[in-house]
Amino acid sequence: MSAPILELQGLSKRFASRLDLAERIAKALGARVEEYDVQAVSDVSLAVAEGEVVGLVGESGCGKSTLARMVAGILPPSAGTLRWRGRALAELPAEERRRANLAVQMVFQDPMASLNPRLRIGEIIGEAPRFHGIVGAGEAEDYVAGIMRLVGLDPAYSRRYPHQFSGGQRQRVGIARALAVKPDFLVCDESVAALDVSIQAQIINLFMRLREELRLTYLFISHDLGVVEHISDRTVIMYLGRVVEAAPTPELFAAPNHPYARALLAESPRIDTRKRAFAPIKGEIPSPLAPPPGCTFHPRCPHAMERCRREAPALREIAPGRLSACHLNDVT
């Protein structure tokens, strides 16, 4: 494997709620308000090789979007290091850091929420490259037209507003906006989740074509296992802020190791199964405000042992390139 383009080392994010003045007064008067911390992402380490597509899977509240935002530079991590091409991002001089940040762009789930409804498409796509001096004001129009053609949009539409497009076309605008600053790395957070099946196929194909043409690297986040299995080289599964399993995609889908990964794969409906009797795992993802002690999955795990209640399992290599965090792997 080539040297990682992006490396996360022990990345964590804690959201803290601090009492404001009114709440402090209320508390002094005896109201039950407390400060609390939410550990959204804890100690995630991950290396992404250049040109690789890493799929990140998990249910709501598992911290996948928080992780994506840290990778994209939108949220500062509470602890841990982000390395871009081998160098810690926090230690780079300002100019290089700006360039590294520009090289990682994000494509969001809902283009209607991420595109300014009052700007024309041409302005949305052209604003960032002009601001960052990638194109001069004179060539901006041609540049935008080129980007629009690249994502399969007719440049004649550049004077339209986002609401005049269909959902699939809007997502193309969202992709064009990200590509306009010539990134090396795209973070896609549920970028195809809101689309119809036939449109979803078009956008997935677009992502794969762009990967070839522009030599892009992806962190592809989705709750749809079918999409992740199709598009990614390596799959990472998160549960309650932690990575529970990471492996090359074909191996993980053929033989998941972690009990949560197994449950997730068994329960996602597939078009080839008929009239299946569902045998779901019990319970729901616990609140990150009060995560269970030991392994965070143990209250729902069919194989939980005494040790799982006391001790959190470490993520370690169970086979070359395969990582899993489960005590069962120690029992042989």
Place this chain on the structure above:
Amino acid sequence: MNQDQPMKGQQIEAGAPLLRVEGLRTEFETRAGAVRAVDGVDLEIRRGEILGLVGESGSGKSVTGLSLLGLVDPPGRVGGRILFEGEDLARAGERRLRHIRGARIAMIFQDPMMTLNPVLSVETQMVEAVLAHARVTREEARRRSRDALARVGIPSPEERLRAYPHQFSGGMRQRVAIAIALLHAPALIIADEPTTALDVTIQAQILFEVQKLCRETGTALLWITHDLAVVSTLADRIAVMYAGRIVETGSVAEVIDTPRHPYTRGLINSVPSRNRRGQPLAQIPGMTPSLLDLPRGCAFRPRCPRAQEDCQEEPGLFGAGHRWRCFHPEPVPAMGPATEVRA
């Protein structure tokens, strides 16, 4: 869990379908002219059967569900026949419909917050729903509510009854909505994308409960969704909608394994797991047409790889049992299901 509660739909009759819809038409008047959101839909559901109604956004699948229950507000117009237990709901008055809604036909929506009142406790809402259709004491109504919560797998139903909707998680909220739908053991439940907003493991739990309930009580289910994978695991039969019409219908095996309508085949082929990993997905070109400006003849014609001259005429339904609305259907493979997807 309570087993001896009266279940009206328990006796499963063969023969006459529970619901038969003929020529359902729903139109909305807009400034640009009349939009026919549902255009001549025929459906049949037998007791205890699960029918998956599949379509993309704008296909008319949700409006079909609302039309069946008389929930389309004027100036929307609903035409056709909706025969439910021998009675035409399209001609029933509002009083009669109120009597049927909730008692004989229940509805579950995608967003349970649409069903639940945020400022009333679950108990208040459920007791109210019981008393709307049954002459029982408050105590009895409360008991039934608690049992309904237990039946959909809500832990400690006695305490949860006193909680408010915002105190439940998304999955639990949807369970409450399903429990309310089940209160009067309806003969038919219409569910519009009920698990779309839920996580995979929670969706599996809900599908498990729904499957069990249909088996135990003989409740029929119309499951409206865009998700082919969910219906193929859950349903007995599938109806595929495109631009306000049903373009293909049949058993799950027939429709998924040997689709005859090119649109159905296109949809199935664009599902990632039907494609080889890393290869481009098979895709349907273009996008769903505007209902204001439908192409003449078959609405799928401009996107269809098999379209010919005669598709400018409106195709009727072909086949028996497994039916499709297409002049040039996909050939049936000589043997085995259509697993080869790359043309």
